[in-house]
Amino acid sequence: MSLQIHVHHLSTPATTLVRGLHLQIAPGTVHTLMGPSGSGKSSLLAAVCGTLPEGLRFDGEVQLEGTRIDTLPTQARRVGILFQEDLLFAHMTVGENLLFAVPAGPRAARDAQVAQALADVEMTGTTHANPATLSGGQRTRIALARALLAQPHALLLDEPFSKLDAALKDRMRALVFGLVKARNIPALLVTHDVGDVADAAHLTQLASS
Numbered sequence: 068m069s070l071q072i073h074v075h076h077l078s079t080p081a082t083t084l085v086r087g088l089h090l091q092i093a094p095g096t097v098h099t100l101m102g103p104s105g106s107g108k109s110s111l112l113a114a115v116c117g118t119l120p121e122g123l124r125f126d127g128e129v130q131l132e133g134t135r136i137d138t139l140p141t142q143a144r145r146v147g148i149l150f151q152e153d154l155l156f157a158h159m160t161v162g163e164n165l166l167f168a169v170p171a172g173p174r175a176a177r178d179a180q181v182a183q184a185l186a187d188v189e190m191t192g193t194t195h196a197n198p199a200t201l202s203g204g205q206r207t208r209i210a211l212a213r214a215l216l217a218q219p220h221a222l223l224l225d226e227p228f229s230k231l232d233a234a235l236k237d238r239m240r241a242l243v244f245g246l247v248k249a250r251n252i253p254a255l256l257v258t259h260d261v262g263d264v265a266d267a268a269h270l271t272q273l274a275s276s
């Protein structure tokens with residue numbers, strides 16, 4: 068089912084960033100979000116996943132699969148997020164980074180989930196690698212695998228491809244859009260790249276605040 072975001076006001080102490088925005092994102096589709104720097108794109112994602120910093124105020128409602136989630140703690144919302152920085156733990160192997168995202172259970176089953184997640188992002192064979200030895204695109208794919216291992220019911224993407232070169236960006240976009248479709252979850256992608264918009268179901272543009 069869909070992700071619905073209703074923003075009455077999203078504000079800093081100084082100004083209203085977003086007012087009167089209503090998005091409905093169907094499962095299996097990617098909705099793109101564009102807007103000038105400082106217009107509130109990252110803040111909107113933070114409001115949806117529950118990580119809004121102190122000082123910002125969200126007045127609105129978020130529904131996932133027909134249930135209101137903005138009143139729930141972050142971890143109960145079932146919303147995954149992928150940032151421009153991959154935020155992998157440098158002192159852990161790729162496998163350990165991924166295992167971290169798998170809920171408790173028998174180790175063999177958890178290892179199998181990690182192996183499947185690596186296969187999904189075309190990174191089989193990197194379990195024992197140190198993330199620091201991987202390229203930017205490979206690290207992005209590991210971060211995507213980690214986000215998906217938590218079995219999110221919606222995915223938020225905050226410019227995750229912006230540091231990648233053009234060819235890699237196309238490949239990553241195809242991978243992410245394909246996984247969103249295969250998992251049949253709604254996704255919201257913040258981007259500055261018109262190439263992302265062309266492939267997405269819908270576009271919303273925020274105005275400068």
Ligand SMILES: Nc1ncnc2c1ncn2[C@@H]1O[C@H](COP(=O)(O)OP(=O)(O)OP(=O)(O)O)[C@@H](O)[C@H]1O
Binds near residue numbers: 079108110
């Ligand atoms: N904790 C905070 N307290 C006060 N103001 C904040 C806080 N966090 C962000 N802001 C302000 O909110 C505005 C929106 O920031 P946000 O990061 O959401 O914009 P953005 O559209 O994602 O920008 P960019 O494209 O540069 O990443 C900015 O003016 C920023 O300075």
